[in-house]
């Protein structure tokens with residue numbers, strides 16, 4: 001697939017550094033590796049993301065196995081968790097290869113380094129591991145060591161949130177994780193977009209709609225809830241077309257019966273398709289707040305029965321605010337304050353505040369400029385995909401062999417099926 005080749009190429013030098021670090025690590029003893037991994041964790045000095053009732057703890061592992069493949073690194077086109085720390089990932093990988101229990105020890109150490117040896121859980125405990133149900137990234141030994149035998153908690157947490165790829169969800173995994181939490185478990189599934197072709201041939205997710213729907217059934221059958229993680233903004237597409245994809249995605253995930261929806265406004269990460277395509281003249285990077293405001297307004301108008309299911313990712317909002325300049329920054333602060341990051345927009349007071357901020361935003365020069373830009377774009381999604389694919393092909397290669405393959409692939413994209 002074209003997009004897999006693109007991502008492999010973007011990550012090529014990182015993969016070489018990773019392979020070198022892995023080779024060097026394999027010659028060390030288990031004890032030496034354990035010590036090195038602990039030092040890495042100490043240097044990383046991760047902090048818990050804490051609010052009154054909710055804490056999010058990032059646990060160190062060998063990274064997302066959809067991204068760290070055996071012969072290349074090539075994950076989702078918008079994602080970059082680990083390019084700056086492949087040395088650490090390689091050392092953890094070498095440790096796992098040598099001794100699964102030693103790996104489990106270090107994984108537990110990373111949790112305890114952040115939360116203390118035997119912590120009191122907050123009401124909602126969110127554990128951040130890319131794909132917690134992947135038994136390579138998070139083997140049974142690590143699960144038992146961290147959460148069962150001599151658990152990191154001094155009492156069982158009430159509510160849990162974890163995330164997994166749809167392809168890793170099994171009935172056994174859901175049952176097992178449910179037992180960690182007393183009241184409820186929500187499993188976040190990265191759906192990203194409702195259209196399967198875009199998800200796989202452009203975002204490189206490698207998850208089918210059938211896998212998604214099956215995972216939702218399994219989660220529900222075993223008494224847990226599903227949070228659909230979706231993207232607002234698609235690398236290489238204009239805001240106008242990305243909004244069309246977004247509303248189609250909302251329709252799809254509501255049809256398949258998810259319980260909650262976490263919207264992540266697209267933030268350009270270092271080793272991503274977006275960062276390759278971005279130029280100084282690229283207006284799409286400057287349109288975040290207008291598009292987010294349009295998306296929230298669209299949700300309130302199109303999906304009014306389900307708006308209480310939507311939440312916006314605070315991390316991505318924060319990053320978007322930091323990137324905004326001038327008048328956009330001013331409106332971003334106000335619109336986001338109205339949205340208040342975690343769904344308060346959907347109380348009637350929050351909605352009124354949002355509508356007020358949105359009306360003011362629409363009167364601003366900033367919004368008018370963005371609106372004119374959006375309205376001037378008459379390209380179809382397919383045309384934009386072709387243009388972006390050609391641009392990325394020309395950045396990465398000096399012939400169009402891969403782009404020719406893309407032209408064949410894109411014939412399967414059915415744009416007319418979008419909402």
Ligand code: SF4
Nearest residue numbers: 064067075076079130
């Ligand atoms: S988005 Fe999720 S599945 Fe995709 S590469 Fe990132 S962590 Fe892995």
